[in-house]
Amino acid sequence: MGLLDDRVWINHDRLVTGAIRDRYDALDCAPGMPVSADEAVAGGSVQRFSRGSIYRNDHARKTVWLHGPIEREYVALEEVRGLLGPPLSSVLDLTTPAGCDAHACERARFTTGAIYYSIHTRAHELDGAVLAYYKRARSAKGHLGFPTTDVTATETGGTQARFSGRDGDAILVVCEKGAGCAESPVTKGG
Numbered sequence: 001m002g003l004l005d006d007r008v009w010i011n012h013d014r015l016v017t018g019a020i021r022d023r024y025d026a027l028d029c030a031p032g033m034p035v036s037a038d039e040a041v042a043g044g045s046v047q048r049f050s051r052g053s054i055y056r057n058d059h060a061r062k063t064v065w066l067h068g069p070i071e072r073e074y075v076a077l078e079e080v081r082g083l084l085g086p087p088l089s090s091v092l093d094l095t096t097p098a099g100c101d102a103h104a105c106e107r108a109r110f111t112t113g114a115i116y117y118s119i120h121t122r123a124h125e126l127d128g129a130v131l132a133y134y135k136r137a138r139s140a141k142g143h144l145g146f147p148t149t150d151v152t153a154t155e156t157g158g159t160q161a162r163f164s165g166r167d168g169d170a171i172l173v174v175c176e177k178g179a180g181c182a183e184s185p186v187t188k189g190g
Contacts, residue, residue, distance in 0.1 A: 014033075018038070020047050020054045031051050032049045032050030033049060035048050035050055041081075043059055052065055052071050054066075055080075057088065060086070064088070065091070066091055071091075074108070084125060085110055085111030085112045086111050088111060090108065098166065099120070100118065107139075107140070112128075113127030116140060120146070124147040124150050126150075126151055127151050130173055131151075144166070145163050145171075147162065148162045159175050160172060172184050
């Protein structure tokens with residue numbers, strides 16, 4: 001066809017440009033081929049690729065790549081329209097918690113929360129008082145281990161999430177509105 005570039009899509013605009021292009025190039029094209037155009041979303045833009053999506057958070061001036069289980073959880077939570085808001089970090093490998101080896105444990109930060117992933121617990125979001133408590137307990141490096149559920153509302157208006165526990169004994173963290181957080185062991189079958 002005599003084209004100057006081999007990245008041509010007939011009737012589809014999948015060019016990678018701007019800040020997303022800069023991030024894509026810095027990743028040595030690891031996200032793969034674009035499967036969508038750059039689309040505007042609340043607070044920035046997103047472009048989807050064969051191995052994840054690159055998000056531009058204009059307010060934070062960050063451009064990040066989300067992929068794998070963390071991206072799937074973020075999409076299930078309605079991405080930037082959901083409770084986590086725009087991303088603040090790419091997927092980061094966690095190597096220091098016990099049991100984590102390369103790529104087995106990951107985390108990504110968002111405007112109002114985080115998603116943690118391990119091969120044993122899958123990807124789960126944490127936000128609000130539960131996330132603050134988890135961070136004070138040294139996150140995945142601490143005795144709580146990785147989350148095994150997303151944050152959910154309690155009947156009394158608080159929030160809660162379950163964690164694997166470092167020694168395999170599941171722990172429930174409940175944060176009551178205005179009253180702090182407490183831990184309790186999760187009984188088998190409970």
